[in-house]
Structures are given as structure tokens and as C-alpha cells.
Amino acid sequence: MAFTFKQFHINDHGCGMPVSTDAVLLGAWAPLTQAKHILDIGAGSGLLSLMAAQxxxxxxxxxELDGIAVNACSQNFNASKWQSRFNLLHTSVQEFSATHQANTSIKFDHIICNPPYFKGGTQSNDRLRAQARHTDTLNFHSLLQAITQLLTPTGTASLILPSQSMPPFKEELDRSTLFIEQLTDIRDSDLKAPHRHLFTLRHSAIGSQSQTKTNFCIKKLDGRYTEEMITLITDFYLKY
Structure with a gap:
């Protein structure tokens, strides 16, 4: 499926996860101010990387672990005006973390990830979609371990998860040296409970581990986007 944004074009070329509202929210929300080295874990078709480049x-x-997604991502990067700023690697985050630490002292001041979040349960018959959505190839422990190892001492990681995945994620987080510094609860409308959560992670040694919590609503009761949603996506969506 193809999706055209204001400054770039995405074609997922059969990737497991197509362009989604979750990914757009994360890519537009992540605090990238003054970031010089950004890591996108599980890049898929390259949407988050392209938004970060913009x-x-x-x-x-x-x-990115999957070869089909790597090919799609490469084509999308090469078609963009920022192609010289991308370094795309076909590997798992576990392998990347190990080899990166062995070969360089450079770490990342921002990490962005829309991680797999289902553990067990019925999986899609589409292998790539199942891989993108389930934690079989990247569980929360491995993800947090990689972020801990690859993030600079003062760096920030931005993620998004559905509500049902937050408790198991927080269990793993409590066993790590990271903490949630900023949490934004997302709801589809004012009549619905939060169903997604944007959040940033920092190393525990930074600050006093205080947390800022905010709310974000995607749509009005009439189905139109709220002003806060329009403000967030206006640099990306063609119709706004």
C-alpha cells in the first residue's frame, strides 16, 4: 500500500505492518530536539525514520529484521531527499546491540520504536504481520536491554504501546535501569478510555525520576480530528 505525505512517499511493498495512526502519532510526537544520532528499532517500511529525518x-x-521490509525501506529512503542521512541495516536489535558496542563507542541520543506487543495468543496467518505484532522475535526484556545499552546517558527513547501491553512492559521496566519520564494517554474520543500510550524512557541516573503525564484525544464526537491532532500531524498529512 502506498501513502504520500507532504515531504515523502511510503510504499510498504508487502511489509508486515502498513502505515498506521500509531506510527504517525509516535513519529510526530517524539521529542527529537537537538538529536544528532537517532536509532529506529524495527524500521519496517521506514516511516518513523523518514518522519525523524523531516x-x-x-x-x-x-x-530491521525482515528482508522484505528492508527492501521496501531502502526504496523509500532512496526516493527521499534525505537519503544521505540514512544507514539501513538488515539485522536484529539483539545482534546490532552486541556488534555496535564491540565496534564503536558511539551511542544514540534518541531511540524511536513502535515495538511488537502481543505475547502468545492467536497470530495472523500473514507471517510478516505476525512477526511485526508479536514479541516472539523481540520481547520487552530484549528491547529494554538494547535501549539501556545503546542510549546515551542523557538520551531519550520514544515508544508507543496499547493499554493491554503496558502492565507487562512496566514489569520488565521495573527490572531495568530505565524509567518513564513522559507519558501521554491517547483516546479515540472523549467518550472512550485511553487505548494507546506514548511515552519516553530515560536512564534512572538522570534527574529525580519524576513523571509528566498528559492526555491526547484523536477525534471529536462528530468523527473529525481534534485541533490537537491536526496540530500534531499538519506537517505530514496532505489534507491539513
Whole structure:
């Protein structure tokens, strides 16, 4: 499926996860101010990396496990005006973390990830979609371990998860040296409970581990986007 944004074009070329509202929210919300080296874990078709390239002057490293997604991501990067700033790697985050630490002392001041979040349960018959959505190839423990190892001491990681995945994620987080610094609860409308959560992670040694919590509503009761949603996506969606 193809999707055209104001400054770039995405074609997922059969990737497991197509362009989604979750990914757009994360890519537009993540605090990238002054980031110089950004890591995109599980890049898929490259949407988050392309949004980060538009929003910053950073160099971007994008890692993706699936070969079909890597091919799509490469084509999307090469078709963009920021192609010289991308470094796309076909690897798992576990392997990347190990080899990166062995070969360089450079770490990332921002990490962005729309992680797999289902553990067990019925999986899609589409292998790529199942891989993108389930934690079989990247569980929360491995993800947090990689973020801990790859993030600079003062860096920030931005993620998004559905409500049902937050308790198991927080269980793993409590066993790590990271904490949630900023949490934004997302609801489809004012009549619905939050169903997604945007959040940032920092190393525990930074600050006093205080947390800022906000709310975000996607749509009005009549189905139109709220003003806060329009403000967030206006640099990306063609119709706004």
C-alpha cells in the first residue's frame, strides 16, 4: 500500500505492518530536539525514520529484521531527499546491540520504536504481520536491554504501546535501569478510555525520576480530528 505525505512517499511493498495512526502519532510526537544520532528499532517500511529525518538534522540508523521490509525501506529512503542521512541495516536489535558496542563507542541520543506487543495468543496467518505484532522475535526484556545499552546517558527513547501491553512492559521496566519520564494517554474520543500510550524512557541516573503525564484525544464526537491532532500531524498529512 502506498501513502504520500507532504515531504515523502511510503510504499510498504508487502511489509508486515502498513502505515498506521500509531506510527504517525509516535513519529510526530517524539521529542527529537537537538538529536544528532537517532536509532529506529524495527524500521519496517521506514516511516518513523523518514518522519525523524523531516523533523531533525540528525543522522539516522534504521535496523530491521525482515528482508522484505528492508527492501521496501531502502526504496523509500532512496526516493527521499534525505537519503544521505540514512544507514539501513538488515539485522536484529539483539545482534546490532552486541556488534555496535564491540565496534564503536558511539551511542544514540534518541531511540524511536513502535515495538511488537502481543505475547502468545492467536497470530495472523500473514507471517510478516505476525512477526511485526508479536514479541516472539523481540520481547520487552530484549528491547529494554538494547535501549539501556545503546542510549546515551542523557538520551531519550520514544515508544508507543496499547493499554493491554503496558502492565507487562512496566514489569520488565521495573527490572531495568530505565524509567518513564513522559507519558501521554491517547483516546479515540472523549467518550472512550485511553487505548494507546506514548511515552519516553530515560536512564534512572538522570534527574529525580519524576513523571509528566498528559492526555491526547484523536477525534471529536462528530468523527473529525481534534485541533490537537491536526496540530500534531499538519506537517505530514496532505489534507491539513
Amino acid at each position: 523533523r531533525s538534522e540528525a543522522d539516522l540508523t534504521s535496523i
